[in-house]
Amino acid sequence: MIYRKVRTNLSRTLSAIEQDKATSDDYVKCILADPQIAAYIVQAVVEEFKDMEIDEIIPCMGEPTVTLKFPERLGVKVQNTGNESVDEEDGKIIYDIKFPVYYKGKKKEFIINIEAQKSSKKSKLGYKLENRITYYMGRMISEQKGTEFSGSSYDDIKSIYSIWICMDTKKTDDSIIEFGMKSNLIYGKIKKIPKISKINGALINVRTRTAKNRELSKNRLIAMLEELFSKSEFLEKKKILEEDYGLKMSVELEGRMNEMCNVSDYWEEVALQTGRKEGREEGREEGRKKQAMETALKLKKKGHSLEDIAECVDFDVETVRKWLVS
Numbered sequence: 001m002i003y004r005k006v007r008t009n010l011s012r013t014l015s016a017i018e019q020d021k022a023t024s025d026d027y028v029k030c031i032l033a034d035p036q037i038a039a040y041i042v043q044a045v046v047e048e049f050k051d052m053e054i055d056e057i058i059p060c061m062g063e064p065t066v067t068l069k070f071p072e073r074l075g076v077k078v079q080n081t082g083n084e085s086v087d088e089e090d091g092k093i094i095y096d097i098k099f100p101v102y103y104k105g106k107k108k109e110f111i112i113n114i115e116a117q118k119s120s121k122k123s124k125l126g127y128k129l130e131n132r133i134t135y136y137m138g139r140m141i142s143e144q145k146g147t148e149f150s151g152s153s154y155d156d157i158k159s160i161y162s163i164w165i166c167m168d169t170k171k172t173d174d175s176i177i178e179f180g181m182k183s184n185l186i187y188g189k190i191k192k193i194p195k196i197s198k199i200n201g202a203l204i205n206v207r208t209r210t211a212k213n214r215e216l217s218k219n220r221l222i223a224m225l226e227e228l229f230s231k232s233e234f235l236e237k238k239k240i241l242e243e244d245y246g247l248k249m250s251v252e253l254e255g256r257m258n259e260m261c262n263v264s265d266y267w268e269e270v271a272l273q274t275g276r277k278e279g280r281e282e283g284r285e286e287g288r289k290k291q292a293m294e295t296a297l298k299l300k301k302k303g304h305s306l307e308d309i310a311e312c313v314d315f316d317v318e319t320v321r322k323w324l325v326s
Contacts, residue, residue, distance in 0.1 A: 001033055002065040003076045006094060022069040027256055028116045030074065031228065032165065033064040033097045034253045038114065040245075044176065044221040045163055045202045046110060048103045054246065057101075064099035074256075093139060100158075111140060113162045118314070120166040120203070126316025129164070133179060133201045136162040141199055162201045165225070169205040174217040174226075177203040220245075234258055289315075293323045300324050 031037060039057040043049050049057050071078050097114040113136060120129045140160040149156035169175075179201035183193045206225045207217070216223040224245045227237060234257065241247040292313035299309045310320040 001030070001076075002063055002079050003071050003074075004065060004067045005071050005078045006067055006069050019070060019073075023073045025116065026068040026070060026074055028229075029066050029068065029096050030256050031253065032114055032116060033066045033099075034250075034256075035061060035064075036247050036253070037224075037228070038064065038097075038099070038112075040221050040224060041114060041163055041165075041204070042101055042112060044204075044219075045178075045200075046101070046112075046161060048108070048110075049101075060102050062100035062102070064097055065095075066097050067094050093136065095136075109158050111144075111158050111160045113140060113160070115162070115164045117164050117166045119168045120164075120205070121168065124314070124316060126310075126318055129166070129203070130179070133162055133164055133203065137179070137199050137201050157198050159198045160200065163204065164202070165204045165206060167206055167208065167229070169207045171207055173205055174207050174219065174222045175203075175205045176219065176222070177205075179203070228257075296320050296323050 032041075035058045036054060038061060039054045042057055042061070043052065043054065049060075068074065068076070068078075095113050096116055097112075099112055101110045101112055102108070103110070115136070117129065119125060122128055125132075137160060140162060141157065144157055148158050181196040181199050183195055185193055204222065204225070206222055206229070208229075217226055224241070224247075227240055227245070230237060232240075237257070238249055238254070242249060247253075292315055296309050296313050296315075299312060304312075306317060306321060306324070309324075310317045313320065
């Protein structure tokens with residue numbers, strides 16, 4: 001993998017607890033970027049690969065670039081390349097994971113973006129997630145001009161997929177939603193309607209498994225992700241992933257999972273934020289909000305922008321604005 005560090009002044013001011021949370025996010029990205037996990041995602045979403053086995057898809061994948069907040073904590077070497085998309089008018093976005101996939105040799109190339117998303121709720125984000133997905137899809141097309149194609153060579157545009165994995169899904173709402181552009185005939189008779197297949201997206205809603213008796217999703221990809229990020233004991237989880245899903249535990253993948261304490265701390269945080277922690281949910285959410293308010297005030301005194309503060313404390317901009325003016 002190619003690792004890239006997010007450039008932000010906030011990294012110097014985050015508390016130890018906040019750095020731990022950011023590091024948990026980094027571990028999740030590394031695990032999702034593992035070739036076997038990424039191949040499962042490609043198989044489930046990209047039509048051309050749905051009938052292929054995981055072992056057949058992996059050789060078709062290029063090296064992924066993963067953006068991390070604290071790569072030094074993971075002991076990885078950072079390379080200055082990859083996941084930042086800069087436009088003078090539209091600003092900058094940073095992709096979590098990005099890699100190419102080739103179909104039938106290099107006959108057809110896809111550009112894949114995978115985003116790990118803690119919440120899809122507008123109340124937390126301050127916007128509808130599907131609108132952000134639309135923006136990423138559009139940028140992945142427009143940024144190809146001058147790199148993948150030039151002038152009017154529009155036939156050279158690579159098909160893109162922006163795939164978002166949402167981690168705060170209710171126990172009955174596991175799902176995969178497909179996004180894209182469709183062609184419809186409004187008037188006239190025509191034998192073949194042109195198909196627009198360059199712009200594609202998906203939202204994968206994965207449930208938090210905090211209980212061992214939680215019924216697995218009937219979708220194989222979601223069930224695998226649920227097991228991967230469950231609170232099961234590491235050895236038990238490893239056995240299930242190997243025997244039921246054919247994952248081969250490489251030193252890197254096993255190390256990432258083990259170092260993260262089976263990712264349970266990460267999912268504990270997600271469960272608390274989305275109200276799925278029984279009994280103590282209300283009090284803990286209030287405590288999280290109070291701590292976020294205190295952090296926001298400290299960052300304001302240090303001169304950080306409203307947008308950076310909102311990103312740091314994981315609340316929407318309007319909520320943080322009210323805290324700072326009250």
